[in-house]
Amino acid sequence: MNRLASEIKSTALNMGYEKCGIIKISAMSGYEEKLNERVKRMPETKQFYEKFYRFAHLQDAYPWAKSIVICISEYGKYHVPENLQGLIGKAYLFDSRRDEQSKELQNSLKFEEYMQGMGLKTEAERKFGVTALRWAATKAGLGVARRNNFFYTESGSWIHLEAWLIDKELELIEIPTVKACSEHCNRCVKSCPTASLAQPYTMNPASCISFLTTFGGRDLSHEKCNGQIGGWVYGCDVCQDVCPMNKNRWSGTEEFPALEELSEHISLEKILRMDYAFLEQVIQAKFWYINKEDVWKWKVNAINAMVNNYKEQYKEYIVGACNDSHAKVREMAQWAIKKMNLLV
Ligand code: B12
Ligand code: SF4
Ligand code: SF4
Incomplete structure (x- = not known):
């Protein structure tokens, strides 16, 4: 394993990320096929997905980019105010993408600064992702995409994905340990x-x-x-x-900044x-x-x-x-x- 790659991963884990992997930019080409499949099965989605093809052709916009660092953080550790259950999607309750009070955004900024300090050029898009995050995480072997399209790790699907383009060719791929969906399950x-x-x-x-x-x-x-x-x-x-694969995957032991007050x-x-x-x-x-x-x-x-x-x-x-x-x-x-x- 390349020393820089393993250092990037251990820094990410030390900063609180659950997982970190690195793939070559060429690994994103398979995402185009997934988009084509989606549009073929549901032609009415063609217009919606048109703008996503850029995720498979990153070098058009970022000719300098060589690899993608993909990180995962778990939000199932946060407590859901009872009155918001079934009213607001949980990913949005614990959305750290623009919330300066959140530990996750602070870690994300620190992690980016660390990579730049290591001499890497980086590019991130914190709101909607610089690339197709589930495909990138699949290729990095950080977990599996299930039939509901969600990406799962050992924490279930209650995870937030993030990615950075970097200008160095690195690779750090894991072998996922989570089980596949059971053969006949169709619950989602x-x-x-x-x-x-x-x-x-x-x-x-x-x-x-x-x-x-x-x-x-x-x-x-x-x-x-x-x-x-x-x-x-x-x-x-x-x-x-x-989803049975999310059973007992929500611990809810920590408070997310300012959420309890807002929920009132x-x-x-x-x-x-x-x-x-x-x-x-x-x-x-x-x-x-x-x-x-x-x-x-x-x-x-x-x-x-x-x-x-x-x-x-x-x-x-x-x-x-x-x-x-x-x-x-x-x-x-x-x-x-x-x-x-x-x-x-
Ligand atoms: C566009 C988008 C939306 C759109 C459209 C959703 C969609 N599924 O396309 C809308 C606004 C509806 C949306 C809503 C939500 N979203 Co959204 N969204 C995205 C975004 C920006 C792109 C998704 C995309 O590329 N879609 C196109 C399809 C083709 O790609 P895909 O969804 O990745 O699907 C993959 C799998 O289906 C797999 N696959 C396909 N076929 C097969 C076959 C086999 C055999 C296998 C193994 C795999 C496989 O490959 C595909 C390519 O990666 C991503 C962020 C990003 N940049 O990736 C977030 C993202 C997918 N969203 C996320 C979340 C949390 C949500 C919501 C749950 C929020 C909420 N609580 O309401 C909802 C859920 C809605 C839903 N059922 O998807 C998370 C999902 C995290 C996870 N654990 O997977 C992401 C990754 C954002 C993040 N930073 O973490 N979203
Ligand atoms: S796909 Fe269906 S169940 Fe899933 S988030 Fe959308 S409406 Fe809800
Ligand atoms: S409900 Fe069943 S089929 Fe759907 S994602 Fe979960 S395990 Fe897979």
């Missing part, structure tokens, strides 16, 4: 509420709840699977929660009465997939979740939302009143 596919995960290793982003509650779903009252979104307001964890401000009712300044300044800073101009979407998502799991106590909130300052929220509240027959 069967459980997907919107059938976005239509077959193993296949999903349609446009009908995934995670997309519909964040980047997409801007006309939720007309969205054909709005009923299947259930109680989710931001993200979705169903195909991971049901969040419930379906509180979202509907939430001040727009609070949504823009506090909620948007943490859950940044919905941008500032679109924070009305939180209220629309909350109304949809109320309709899907209706309780009498929601009526006054839905009726109150008919006077919201945003037309999209008023429209959604009217839709809910009609749908639930909440005549006033």
